[in-house]
Amino acid sequence: MSKDSARRISAMNEDLLRPLVETSWRFWLLVAVLGSIVATGLGTWAYQMYRGFGMTGINMPIYWAFYITTFVFWIGISHAGTLISAILRLVNAGWRRPVTRCAEVITAFALMIGAMFPIIHLGRPWLFFWLMPYPNQRMIWPNFRSPLVWDFFAISTYLTGSLLFLLLPMIPDLALVRDKTTGWRHRVYGVLALGWQGTPKQWHRLESAMQIMAIAIIPVAVSVHTIVSFDFSMAPVPMWHSAIFGPYFVAGAIFSGIAALIIAMAALRKFLHLEEYLHPVHFQNLGKLMLMMSLLWTYFIFNERLTVWYGNASAEREVFLVTQRGSFAPLFWTMVACNFAIPFVILSIKKLRTITGCVIASFTVVIGMWLERFLIVVPSLGHKYLPYTWGHYRPRPVEIIIVASTFAAMVLLYVLFSKLVPIISIWELKVGEHFVADATPQEAAEHPLLKAHP
Amino acid sequence: MDRRDFIKLTAITGTSATLASCGNPEHQLIRFIPDDDLVPGVAEWKPSVCPLCSAGCGLSVRVMEADAEVVRNGERGLVKIAAAKKLEGQPDHPINQGGLCPRGQAAIQITYHPDRLTQPMTRSGARGSGEWKPITWDEAIAEIVSQLDQVAGEPAALAFLARPRRSRRLELATAFVRGFGAPAPITFELFGDEVLRRANAISFGRDQLPTYDLARSRYVIAFGADFLGTWNSPVAQNAGYGAMRQGHPQVRGTFVQVESRMSPTGANADEWVPVKPGTEGVLALGLAHVILKNNLRPDRGADRGAGAPGVNNVRGGGAPGLNDVRAGASIEGWSGGLTAYTPEQVEKISGIAAKRVERLARELAEHGPAVAIVGGPPLAQTNGLFTALAVNALNALLGTVGQPGGVSFMPQVSQPLAVSPKPFEGLATAKVLLIDDANPVFASPKAWKMRETLEKIPFIASFGSFIDDTSSLADLILPDHSFLESWTDGLPESGAAVAVANVAGPVMRPLHNTRATPDVLLDVAGKLKKPVTLPWKSFDEMLTSSMPEAAWATVQKQGWAEVTGPTPVARPALRAIAYAEPTFDGDAGQFPFHFLPYASQALYDGSLAHLPWLQELPDPLTSAMWSSWVEINPSTAQRLNIAQGDLVDVTSSQGTLRAPAIVSPGIAPDVIAMPVGQGHQTFTRYASNRGANPVSILAPVTEAETGALAWAATRVKIARAGDPDGSLIMFAGEMREHPHEHEVR
Amino acid sequence: MCSPRLPAVRRRRRRFRLAQPIPFPHKTHIAKGLPCTDYCHESVTKGPVAGLPSIKTCMICHDAIATDKPLIQQVANLQKSGRDLAWQRVYGYPNESHVRFNHAPHIRANVECSTCHGPIAEQTVAERNVNLTMGFCVNCHKQKNASNDCLTCHY
Amino acid sequence: MPHRWGMAVDLDRCTGCEACVTACHAENNIPTVGPEQAARGRAMHWIRVERYWEGDFPDVRLKFRPVMCQQCDAAPCEPVCPTYASHHTADGLNAQVYNRCIGTRYCANACPYNVRFFDFFNPQWPKPLHLQLNPDVSVREVGVMEKCTFCVQRISAVRTQAKAETREIKDGDIKPACAQACPAKALVFGDLNDPESEVSRLSRSPRGSKLLDDLGTLPKVTYLARPSDS
Known part of the structure; x- marks a missing residue:
């Protein structure tokens, strides 16, 4: 091992472990601010439960609105991760190494937050467990025909899988933290490292487990968003009852997931000073991927709307028109700009595809994708078959506060996570940079894992 | 805390928990011995009368046991009462035949209204300030007696304001004020039908509202009348309308509505004819003209001497010599074929195309039995009487007066209503005013200065159950029982073929410290320095004495009975009138x-x-x-x-x-x-x-x-x-x- | 109407043995040959509710019977003051169970009172011995081949 | 053979008077929500009279159509409910079991007729308005869905009564509050499995059609068209 690489390794360890041991007042300030926003959100939810669901802007006939929009949005964001990192792992894209963990964490947290919304939106949230099949005295099971019960299974499966997928490759890094720290940290990370010693057998098992997870998580991720789309497409609501919804939702989910990932990476790069590990090329590559997804999304929405236009079924046409040129038109065209026009221009011109460019495009995509979900949920419900019952929706403060606080919750969880676990997979990075020796004991260097990832 | 407790805790924020806990009043409210013996959980049905409008629909009230909070001897406690739960139309009632309008269904909320007046009160602040002081009934009666004693002997010092209803209740009030030496009660209703009553008196000798046999009509043309919504006897008319449309195999009656704003009734028309306001009578005469000119008169109309036996007895109660030729005679130019009302002329005046007038006339004549209905806005014009007479004449021409499918008049046993067209005139001299559930401050134009007039009256007592625009000006509040808590009666003018007297006893005990207004009047009458002697001790005694024993027995069972008696006949002077252009307040240029x-x-x-x-x-x-x-x-x-x-x-x-x-x-x-x-x-x-x-x-x-x-x-x-x-x-x-x-x- | 205060939560706990206005001896009355469904709870055969008898019902007999007993005198005095016995309901459902139970068809189907109300006939002050859970109802309905649709009871 | 409850609505008789609406409120303990909530679209009317304008002045017409729960045989509300709060009974009713409802409101989205209503707050009946409440019908609390039940309490009462008298339920024995109140007799309720019943006879009328028939929900409410509407 050259002197140079030894210095490099030690710098890497130091850079990537620094956030775990050094805490500035800025961190506490950030946590305090975010924490109070989250607390406000929780308090608002309690208030909503106490006063009644009527504190929201939901009404007859728009029985789903902000909460379900945000539910679908977060479930979509959750595709950042696992799906992207699994694909990148499987296709063995070398540039993925610093990115995978950032992405997988997004998945886990976005899922947790997203899964809250079906409960928040319940009329009687304290009975949420009736959605689960649990043995009970009355022998009453949930209705397995209901897409909401499918949701429960899909999300819980995906969450379990994503957590595994996140935790597995964390083990060697937790062991590293254990080895580099003393005191309580040593003991805590010792427990979390699950006795990782880096033996060939352990590496082998990690490798197999990760391969299995990477392959298994992809169909799960695809199915999750397909099932979320079934919440809509199983109901005979104009513009919902659509066969395209499955792939359309999955594409949209990956699209918004990439955007979330780019934002998260840029933030980490800036605040944790990881410029050396997250290079512009990573952003450019993700940007290209996002450009592709943008085009795919555009294709899907064009497809969806074109067939409705030609189909000309009276109820669907009303929803179509109200979104296209009626009261929802400003939102619709903002969405098109956010999801297509702006990212297309930024990402397809090489000069603009800088880190800043990618981050701007990502922000527009996040906004655009939230709007997309809103425009799926609300205009259709407001314009069902009998025009006498058409209605309007305006969000009320409780909804806005709760939805906004989940963004703070996401950031808070992310910040806390990056404080506790190296946000960049140190060992994978080392493997990528051939610092095998430091990452693994000498005898493990011959392991196929390292051969496979030169 | 288990799950159920948690649910309960969350439910406590609202009423449902309150309701749930009502059956288990462990919070120490005292229980009083109930007066009624009801089987708990089992409904009893009792007859009553809908008090809301003059249609007089029969009610069937669902009564069940309920826990009510009451005050007895100054103690608050719970008692099981027989509580009215729902109002339904009485299936056998000749007017509403089991149906009820939305307003009638909601009448039950009058009894249970949270803002209902629960006890007598006297004004404690300035007039209209809304400040009241509770008093006892004895004090209240003493107060009104002393006020009346002060004005005794002054003929126009006492005024009684009520809604115009043919009822024994109003007769009692009339007897009271007459006995006191005061003029008859002033009755006023915004949507009163005085014009149509007068027109019917002129055309047919009947000073009352007409009954339409829609069920057997094949062609109905209505001029402005919202007869399926709010006008005349809407439930009876709805029943007839339903039967007209789909009650007969293969025959479906046609319905044309003429008006300038589509009413809920007009919304059901096969043909809706917008017309210039105030020109409806011209159209009616235009139709008559076409029929006369082309001799399209239906055969059945040829002999108009006697009513067909066995059908609605239009001239019922024997009014010999009155025939509907009189209806035509009230229109100038009728015998000459109405040459002033050619379709072209009608088009010029009313804006309805001459061809359409021609067609409608032919349809009317061909699709007998046909009937024309008039009511509402067309009669609320300066030429309203003309319009009503014109439509009456058209009906006479169509030959369906007193005939199946036509217009007829329900036999009456009471005197016609004396409605006061300008109620404020009678109030100008009043020093004591008694108000029985009328709200003229709300229901009359500002220009009548009703509020100012009332403010000048030294003493006002109100019997109504609520503080409204008018009773807020009162000095003394003597709240009445609700109609479900007291004897109610009504003598409907229309809606059935027989004379109906509605009388029903209370279906439940009074919830509050209220008293029936007729009984209060009787009480006051006896306590005056110079007592007004009335032949009854209580209102139910008056009701009992108002009908034969057999009818009384029926009434107690079903809330109504068929009564007989001579139908009063009106013979106002006959004078032929012609169309006069309606005049409107406000210059057409400035107020378009x-x-x-x-x-x-x-x-x-x-x-x-x-x-x-x-x-x-x-x-x-x-x-x-x-x-x-x-x-x-x-x-x-x-x-x-x-x-x-x-x-x-x-x-x-x-x-x-x-x-x-x-x-x-x-x-x-x-x-x-x-x-x-x-x-x-x-x-x-x-x-x-x-x-x-x-x-x-x-x-x-x-x-x-x-x-x-x-x-x-x-x-x-x-x-x-x-x-x-x-x-x-x-x-x-x-x-x-x-x-x-x-x-x- | 009663007020929605927090003690409502505690009430369910206490319900199993409620403080009744008088310790009414069910046992004595049954032993004297007075069946439940006559006089005291007679509406049970007619409709949904069994009904808690008013003091008037008590006094039909106790006008003459056992008038020397202090408790009866107490009841007689209560009646004179115009007050009723404020019985506390021992069996019942909270509103949020949305149960519409009808006694009459159960009596017609010869379901014993004790099936649902336990050995009340042997008690003095009525106690709640049977926990009327949904499972309890459903099991019996299954055995007797009665309808088990939710809408049979919940509407 | 079990009963199959259905209704026929004669649009030629219906005058849009809305007696059915108030009758339903009175029978089924439906709360009034007040102006603020009504303005937010939370007014509850288990039965409503829809009106549609056709044409322009002066050739304008109006159509009334009372819409209540259509009690579909293939009801879209039923499969989507995760807790079976919305389910099908043996006699073909779409039951809504309040105590099983957790308020996902999915059923209301799936219902093409928009006849399901949600309790956004606990209902209010300022004393003594509560004395009017029908003890045969639940008072629904915040967070549950509710809808027209075809007055299941009346069906149940008549069924119990008939059983006590050991007889069959006769046609016309059961009248939901709306049908009972209807002055023009536009609403007819009865057993569709009885070919002789009035409702069966009307349902076979050539004027009859189902609302949104092409959605395949198989409603048990038949609308008889106004001949002049064709």
Whole structure:
């Protein structure tokens, strides 16, 4: 091992472990601010439960609105991760190494937050467990025909899988933290490292487990968003009852997931000073991927709307028109700009595809994708078959506060996570940079894992 | 805490927990011994009478045991009472035949209204300040007796204000004031039908509202009458209408409505004929002209000497010599074939194409039995009597007066109503005023200065159950029982073929410390220094004595009985009249729009605005709830830059009101319509200060012959006054079934 | 109407043995040959509710019977003061169970009172011995082949 | 054979008077929500009279159509409910079991007729309005869905009564509050499995059609068209 690489390794360890041991007042300030926003959100939810669901802007006939929009949005964001990192792992894209963990964490947290919304939106949230099949005295099971019960299974499966997928490759890094720290940290990370010693057998098992997870998580991720789309497409609501919804939702989910990932990476790069590990090329590559997804999304929405236009079924046409040129038109065209026009221009011109460019495009995509979900949920419900019952929706403060606080919750969880676990997979990075020796004991260097990832 | 407790805890925030815990009153409320013996959980059905309008529908009241909180001997406690739970139409009642209108269904909320007056009160602040002091009944009666004693001997010092209803209750009040030496009660109702009563007296010798045998009609033409909504006997007319449409195999009656703003009734018409306000009579005579000229007169009309036996007894009660030739004789030019009313002439006056007049006349003549109905706005014009006479004459010509499928008159056993066209005149000299559930401050034009008149009266006592615009000016409140708690009666004028007397006893005990007004009057009568002697000790005694024993037995069982007696016949002087152009208040240049207030399907004339069910009942045409609104034709709205929900100022010569606009295709471009009902200053938590009252800006124009208020003869101008302020609450989203197809077209 | 205060939560706990206005001896009355469904709870055969008898019912007999007993005198005095016995309901459902139970058809189907109300006939002050859970109802309905649709009881 | 409850609505008889709406409120303990909530679209009317304008002044017409729960045989509300709160009974009713409802409101989205209503707050009946409440019908609390039940309490009462008298239920024995109140007799309720019943006879009328028939929900409410509407 050259002197140079030894210095490099030690710098890497130091850079990537620094956030775990050094805490500035800025961190506490950030946590305090975010924490109070989250607390406000929780308090608002309690208030909503106490006063009644009527504190929201939901009404007859728009029985789903902000909460379900945000539910679908977060479930979509959750595709950042696992799906992207699994694909990148499987296709063995070398540039993925610093990115995978950032992405997988997004998945886990976005899922947790997203899964809250079906409960928040319940009329009687304290009975949420009736959605689960649990043995009970009355022998009453949930209705397995209901897409909401499918949701429960899909999300819980995906969450379990994503957590595994996140935790597995964390083990060697937790062991590293254990080895580099003393005191309580040593003991805590010792427990979390699950006795990782880096033996060939352990590496082998990690490798197999990760391969299995990477392959298994992809169909799960695809199915999750397909099932979320079934919440809509199983109901005979104009513009919902659509066969395209499955792939359309999955594409949209990956699209918004990439955007979330780019934002998260840029933030980490800036605040944790990881410029050396997250290079512009990573952003450019993700940007290209996002450009592709943008085009795919555009294709899907064009497809969806074109067939409705030609189909000309009276109820669907009303929803179509109200979104296209009626009261929802400003939102619709903002969405098109956010999801297509702006990212297309930024990402397809090489000069603009800088880190800043990618981050701007990502922000527009996040906004655009939230709007997309809103425009799926609300205009259709407001314009069902009998025009006498058409209605309007305006969000009320409780909804806005709760939805906004989940963004703070996401950031808070992310910040806390990056404080506790190296946000960049140190060992994978080392493997990528051939610092095998430091990452693994000498005898493990011959392991196929390292051969496979030169 | 287990799950159930948690649910309970969360439920406690609202009433449901309260209701749940009601059966288990462990919080120490005392229990009193119940007066009624009811089987708990089992319903009993008792007859009653709907008090809301003069139609007099029979009720069947579902009575069940309930726990009520009461005060007895100064202690608050719970007692099991027999509580009315639901009102239904009585299946055997000859008028409503089991049906009931939405207002009748909601009448039960009068009894249980949270703002109902629970005890006698006297004014403790300035008049109209809304400050009251509870007093006992003894004190209250002593007060009214002393006030009456002070004015004893002054003939016009006592005034009694009531709603016009043919009833023993009003007869008792009349006997009381007459005995005191005062003039008969002043009765006033905004949507009263004095004009039509007078016209019927002239045309047919019957001073009452007509009954229509719609069930057997094959062609109905209605002039402005909202007979399926609020006018005359709507439930009976709905029943007849349903049967006319689908009651006979293969035969479906046709229905044409003539009016300038589509009413809920007009909404059901096969053909809707918009007409210039005030020219409906011309159209009626135009139709008559075509029939006469072409000799299309149906055969059945040839012999009009005697009523056909076995059918609705139009001239019932024996009015020999009265025949409906008289109806024609009241119209100038009738015998000459109405040459002044050629289709061309009709087109010029009313705006209805001559060809259409011709066609309608032929249809009318060919599709017998046919009947023409008139009521509402056309009669509330300066030429209202002419219009009514014209339609009466048309009916006579069609030959269906007293015939199956035509118009007839229900036999009557009581004297016709004496309605006061200008109630304020009788009040000018009053020193003591008794108000029995009338609200003229709300229901009369500002120009009549009703409030100012009342404010000048030294002493006012109100018997009503609520503080409303009028009773808020009272000095003494003597709250009445609700109709479910006391004897009620009514002698309907129309809606059935036989004379019906509605009489029903209380179906439940009084909830509050109230007293039946007729009994209070009887009590007061006996306590006066110079007692008024009345032949009855109590109101139920009066009711008992008013009918034969057999009928009384029936009444107790079913709440109504068929009664017989000589039907009073009216023979007003006959004078042929011709069409006179309607005159309107306000210069057509300055006030370009006709202003049409109309009775609201839910709130009627505003007297029901305090019932939450009715406030939240979507209006049939606009779907508006809890609101006032101004209906404007789309082209007018566009011209004046008014969109749905925009605030609009409606200005007449009498003042301005502001209300949100509803752009409605069912109204003529030069007409502005507005429902009556909202705009109460004071009328319980549900109606106070809600919306605007169109009556307030009406000009004091009267019908030329009868002096009745011509409430449809005011002209207004309108102007956009602002953006929507959220006061227009609609239940419906869209007004068209295929909104965009309409747009394309 | 009663007020929605927090003690409502505690009430369910105490319900199993409620403080009744008088310790009414069910046992004594049954032993004297007075069946439940006559006089005291007679509406049970007619409709949904069994009904808690008013003091008037008590006094039909106790006008003459056992008038020397202090408890009866107490009841007689209560009646004179115009007050009723404020019985506390021992069996019942909270509103949020949305149960519409009808006694009459159960009596017609010869379901014993004790099936649902336990050995009340042997008790003095009525106690709640049977926990009327949904499972309890459903099991019996299954055995007797009665309808088990939710809408049978919940509407 | 079990009963199959259905209704026929004669649009030619219906005058849009809305007696059915108030009758339903009175029978089924439906709360009034007040102007603020009504303005937010939370007014509850288990039965409503829809009106649609056709044409323009002066050739304008209006159509009334009372819409209540159509009690579909293939009801879209039923499969989507995760807790079976919305389910099908043996006699073909779409039951809504309040105590099982957790308020996902999915059923209301799936219902093409928009006849399901949600309790956004606990209902309010300021004393003594509560004395009017029908003890045969639940008072629904915040967070549950509710809808027209075809007055199941009346069906149940008549069924119990008939059983006590050991007889069959006769046609016309059961009248939901709306049908009972209807002055023009536009609403007819009865057993569709009885070919002789009035409702069966009307349902076979050539004027009859189902609302949104092409959605395949198989409603048990038949609308008889106004001949002049064709």
